Amino acid sequence: MKKKIYFFTTIFILIHSCDKYEPKCMPGCTDPLACNFNINAQEDDGSCVYSDEWPCNYQPTSNVIVEPVLGFPLPNNSFENPLTEAGINLGRHLFYDPILSSDNTVSCASCHKQEYAFGDKTQFSPGVGGVLSNRNTPAMLNLIFHEQSFDWDGKSISLESQASRPIFNQHELNNSDWCEVISRLSNSPFYQDLFCAAFGVEKIDSSHVLNALAQFERTINSTNSKFDQFLRGQYTLSMSESNGLSIYNSEKGDCFHCHPLYLTTDNQFRNNGIDSVFTDLGRFNITNNINDRGLFKTPTLRNIEYSAPYMHDGRFNTIDEVIEHYNSGGFDSPTVDPLMKYIYTNPYNIPNERGLYLTDQEKSDLKAFLLTLSDESFITNPNLSNPFNQ
Amino acid sequence: MICNTKYSNLRALFLIFSICLFFSSCKKDIYGCIDLNADNYDSDATINDKSCIYTNLTLNFDNLVDGSAIIYGNNNFLFHNVNGTNYSVSKIKYVISDLKLYFQNDEIVQFDEIIFFNSDNNETSSYIFNNLPGLCIGMEFRFGLSAENNIDLLYINEDYNFHDLMDWPNSFGQSTSSVNQLGGYHYMQVDGRYIDDQGQQKGYSLHTGPTNGQDFSILYPKFDFPPSAEITLVMNINNWYDNPIHDIKPSIMDDIQTQTNLFENANNVFSIITQY
Numbered sequence: 001m002k003k004k005i006y007f008f009t010t011i012f013i014l015i016h017s018c019d020k021y022e023p024k025c026m027p028g029c030t031d032p033l034a035c036n037f038n039i040n041a042q043e044d045d046g047s048c049v050y051s052d053e054w055p056c057n058y059q060p061t062s063n064v065i066v067e068p069v070l071g072f073p074l075p076n077n078s079f080e081n082p083l084t085e086a087g088i089n090l091g092r093h094l095f096y097d098p099i100l101s102s103d104n105t106v107s108c109a110s111c112h113k114q115e116y117a118f119g120d121k122t123q124f125s126p127g128v129g130g131v132l133s134n135r136n137t138p139a140m141l142n143l144i145f146h147e148q149s150f151d152w153d154g155k156s157i158s159l160e161s162q163a164s165r166p167i168f169n170q171h172e173l174n175n176s177d178w179c180e181v182i183s184r185l186s187n188s189p190f191y192q193d194l195f196c197a198a199f200g201v202e203k204i205d206s207s208h209v210l211n212a213l214a215q216f217e218r219t220i221n222s223t224n225s226k227f228d229q230f231l232r233g234q235y236t237l238s239m240s241e242s243n244g245l246s247i248y249n250s251e252k253g254d255c256f257h258c259h260p261l262y263l264t265t266d267n268q269f270r271n272n273g274i275d276s277v278f279t280d281l282g283r284f285n286i287t288n289n290i291n292d293r294g295l296f297k298t299p300t301l302r303n304i305e306y307s308a309p310y311m312h313d314g315r316f317n318t319i320d321e322v323i324e325h326y327n328s329g330g331f332d333s334p335t336v337d338p339l340m341k342y343i344y345t346n347p348y349n350i351p352n353e354r355g356l357y358l359t360d361q362e363k364s365d366l367k368a369f370l371l372t373l374s375d376e377s378f379i380t381n382p383n384l385s386n387p388f389n390q
Numbered sequence: 391m392i393c394n395t396k397y398s399n400l401r402a403l404f405l406i407f408s409i410c411l412f413f414s415s416c417k418k419d420i421y422g423c424i425d426l427n428a429d430n431y432d433s434d435a436t437i438n439d440k441s442c443i444y445t446n447l448t449l450n451f452d453n454l455v456d457g458s459a460i461i462y463g464n465n466n467f468l469f470h471n472v473n474g475t476n477y478s479v480s481k482i483k484y485v486i487s488d489l490k491l492y493f494q495n496d497e498i499v500q501f502d503e504i505i506f507f508n509s510d511n512n513e514t515s516s517y518i519f520n521n522l523p524g525l526c527i528g529m530e531f532r533f534g535l536s537a538e539n540n541i542d543l544l545y546i547n548e549d550y551n552f553h554d555l556m557d558w559p560n561s562f563g564q565s566t567s568s569v570n571q572l573g574g575y576h577y578m579q580v581d582g583r584y585i586d587d588q589g590q591q592k593g594y595s596l597h598t599g600p601t602n603g604q605d606f607s608i609l610y611p612k613f614d615f616p617p618s619a620e621i622t623l624v625m626n627i628n629n630w631y632d633n634p635i636h637d638i639k640p641s642i643m644d645d646i647q648t649q650t651n652l653f654e655n656a657n658n659v660f661s662i663i664t665q666y
Contacts, residue, residue, distance in 0.1 A: 070543075071543060072546070073546045073547050073553070074546060074547050148551075246561060249559040249561050250559070250561065250562075250643070250644065251595065251640075251641035251643050251644070254641075256557060256559055257557075257595075260554050260555075260557035261557070261559070263554065265554075266551065266554040266555055267551055267554060268510075268551070268554075268555070332464075334463070334464070334465070336464065338464055338480035338481060338581035338582055338583065338593050338595075339581060339593065339595065340593065341583075341592060341593025341594070341595070341640050341641075342592070342593065342640075343591070343593075344590045344591045344592065345586060345588075345590045345591070345592045347640060347641070349586075349587075349588070351588070
């Protein structure tokens, strides 16, 4: 009997001596409802911190459905995070409130301004402490119609996950962890009421903040431009606008391959030939694929009139400069999109000339068409404005 | 404790080790299906007894230039067509539809799906048909979309962004009493560069679709092949140019002559390979 015990003990020791080569369990807070939830933690160490609690007498509010729009992909009326009146209202307040920044000075709306189609008029925008962003603030609109990737490099794959990026970016809202954000919100009786109304909760976790922001962002939609009215038979394009549409939608201007109507973005990442040497590797930073060096997400052209400056680094101040870039043929690089066909030549085989070779009239017609994508009712929509000014 | 182990324990260990060795060395031949792709793949089987059952077909896409694999890139001027024009291939996208699969038991299965290949997206490099009646012995398909399936805004939420990437504006079409085909969607986009008459690099867009009111999609006659659970549809780019002979141009989307040339070239562009 004793021998047997020895024998099994030996086997046991032999097997378990391998344990030391396995990685140690990472301690941390494993509860997703805690503000210091650590997704990498494997073993709960009792460190979880939760928001304060308050009484909540929940009265559910109506669901809001974003209706399909002619020519657009179907809107993503998310089942996981259904839009409600109170959820949108909370998201709108959070969007406009500097309470989301580490020093209560900067809000989402500090850079995403309604009058500039939820973009910014400066090349780079200041975050907390005046630290400038690395890239131009993109116009944000119609996101519910193409929920695949967000940010210039597509780092975020949902609106909910996107919202957390600027909250912790040092160039933007500059928080260091969720606990500080949630502590500011849960100490505010005003937000206690709004979170209760939106989600029926007596304490906040990060998903409530992100879901509310995403709900408001899904209502930032522009579908009533002159061009939309033209599609509905309510507006007649002028001769110049109509000629511009023909240039846009043919290989003369060749805008439509990357900016297909009616969304005006193909949701892809492309190198449009603005540089021969990259200072920002864009999509490559996310994928590490060398074919993605210098690629950025195709931006929407809707409300382009309001969303200057243009490109990921805001290098062009006017629509004319943008048209001139494409007209000039652009710069060669290993990843430049093959649709930039005339980097060395031109369509008419004129020696020593390069680019699309559009006439001044054609450029002006193209611009006239692009301006039909402006939607004044969007940049003045009272439902999207700063709720603290009302 | 290991150091205290008695001699008899070592003997026991040796005995167990010997027994293990004995069993593994005398593993008998086990008959069964040894193909990983089969539904009844048997991981213990060592000899194939032809019992494999297949209910899936994997359709792979491959694109070649006269047998050479394509190394995608603007500046890879690796290819030349029948005219001697040097060119590169940067991206390939195309769509097939009206698919019919033929089976050993004489069954034919039709599919409504449109199948989109995009060289930029690895997920599109193969398509799997599920719940089939057995091994496939033939395939019929249309290159592009028929006029009735090629209407502006017919597709708005397709996989892999087909609807955005393949948009073919209505302005390239025509609607009169005799013809009625507006725009809709490209059948194909091959993009790259070529060396023009003056020795300069120029981009080209080998883009096909309905033009001037004409439907240029191509319904291929049935391809036959040995019973298969995996096939590869191969496109030879050079065959778009050789019969009748025409050459690469930068822009052809409103060029009825070039679209006609491509349509007439279509019959030997595609082949199906079962052993790859």
